[in-house]
Amino acid sequence: xxxxxxxxxxxxxxxxxxxxxxxxxxxxxxxxxxxxxxxxxxxxxxxxxxxxxxxxxxxxxxxxxxxxxxxxxxxxxxxxxxxxxxxxxxxxxxxxxxxxxxxxxxxxxxxxxxxxxxxxxxxxxxxxxxxxxxxxxxxxxxxxxxxxxxxxxxxxxxxxxxxxxxxxxxxxxxxxxxxxxxxxxxxxxxxxxxx
Amino acid sequence: xxxxxxxxxxxxxxxxxxxxxxxxxxxxxxxxxxxxxxxxxxxxxxxxxxxxxxxxxxxxxxxxxxxxxxxxxxxxxxxxxxxxxxxxxxxxxxxxxxxxxxxxxxxxxxxxxxxxxxxxxxxxxxxxxxxxxxxxxxxxxxxxxxxxxxxxxxxxxxxxxxxxxxxxxxxxxxxxxxxxxxxx
Numbered sequence: 001x002x003x004x005x006x007x008x009x010x011x012x013x014x015x016x017x018x019x020x021x022x023x024x025x026x027x028x029x030x031x032x033x034x035x036x037x038x039x040x041x042x043x044x045x046x047x048x049x050x051x052x053x054x055x056x057x058x059x060x061x062x063x064x065x066x067x068x069x070x071x072x073x074x075x076x077x078x079x080x081x082x083x084x085x086x087x088x089x090x091x092x093x094x095x096x097x098x099x100x101x102x103x104x105x106x107x108x109x110x111x112x113x114x115x116x117x118x119x120x121x122x123x124x125x126x127x128x129x130x131x132x133x134x135x136x137x138x139x140x141x142x143x144x145x146x147x148x149x150x151x152x153x154x155x156x157x158x159x160x161x162x163x164x165x166x167x168x169x170x171x172x173x174x175x176x177x178x179x180x181x182x183x184x185x186x187x188x189x190x191x192x193x194x195x
Numbered sequence: 196x197x198x199x200x201x202x203x204x205x206x207x208x209x210x211x212x213x214x215x216x217x218x219x220x221x222x223x224x225x226x227x228x229x230x231x232x233x234x235x236x237x238x239x240x241x242x243x244x245x246x247x248x249x250x251x252x253x254x255x256x257x258x259x260x261x262x263x264x265x266x267x268x269x270x271x272x273x274x275x276x277x278x279x280x281x282x283x284x285x286x287x288x289x290x291x292x293x294x295x296x297x298x299x300x301x302x303x304x305x306x307x308x309x310x311x312x313x314x315x316x317x318x319x320x321x322x323x324x325x326x327x328x329x330x331x332x333x334x335x336x337x338x339x340x341x342x343x344x345x346x347x348x349x350x351x352x353x354x355x356x357x358x359x360x361x362x363x364x365x366x367x368x369x370x371x372x373x374x375x376x377x378x379x
Contacts, residue, residue: 116369170364
């Protein structure tokens with residue numbers, strides 16, 4: 001009788017662990033997109049709307065120079081700077097702010113807060129000789145990086161979106177006739193309810 | 196008697212040697228700090244120009260010789276710092292079609308014509324150079340963390356104000372270029 005009880009406790013314990021693991025898998029926040037393994041946010045309802053089965057699905061299947069974004073800006077993250085210790089300051093998803101992607105007639109461009117607007121991809125993702133893609137080496141656990149979508153975006157996130165959208169409009173958007181109101185705000189990307 | 200005089204001479208010599216040693220050390224420190232100065236005061240207002248920025252001081256030499264309202268910046272934004280302020284100001288050229296002149300961006304006061312009012316005599320309009328702290332040669336470069344949102348905001352404000360778009364907007368220096376970071 002006592003032994004049976006012990007088995008039952010062990011069984012319950014194992015079931016609990018399995019349940020936790022399943023919920024962690026379900027809570028995947030990012031997916032790596034080819035050819036550079038750049039992380040796309042599954043947590044953003046506007047960039048990864050749910051499919052028929054209810055699973056968040058990225059709006060694009062790859063992030064190359066020729067990818068055309070159906071909405072912009074898209075947010076992507078190079079997790080190289082992220083550590084398993086988690087974010088220390090600033091961005092909810094890590095030390096390095098994400099990049100914001102935009103369409104131009106000559107291909108995708110990305111906004112980096114330090115480097116401004118440049119053609120996609122960053123030079124470090126390309127073999128200097130052949131120009132072939134050099135995908136990011138992803139660490140285990142990359143898909144669980146916390147976007148903290150349930151809370152308000154940080155001040156940095158808000159500034160990043162405002163500055164990136166403004167810079168894109170000044171560099172390309174105005175000449176292309178892009179309406180400023182068509183660009184996604186931080187609130188839209190983070191899936192916040194209307195103000 | 197003879198022994199006493201010798202000992203006094205020895206003690207005098209020791210004191211002199213120590214004094215010389217201390218003076219040499221002090222001058223070495225001063226010289227090295229002057230050599231390692233990160234900023235250079237610029238006429239007319241004595242504001243500091245960043246020697247640490249390869250884009251604004253190539254080879255450690257400032258791109259301009261003064262910072263007046265008529266200075267024309269070969270690249271922009273320039274940076275000018277009154278150490279009494281939390282951050283250096285980003286400097287821009289006003290378009291020549293609008294009369295030219297230097298502008299500065301302050302994160303609280305926005306974009307205004309150079310110089311700030313407190314650097315001018317209110318009656319005569321003559322320059323009132325700022326008084327630099329004695330330790331100005333020891334002031335460190337502005338951290339990248341302080342520039343990373345400030346410069347894009349200053350650039351966008353300047354570009355929006357004067358309708359600077361396309362390649363002209365993209366030619367404005369980024370924080371990475373000001374700091375001399377390697378390409379991304």
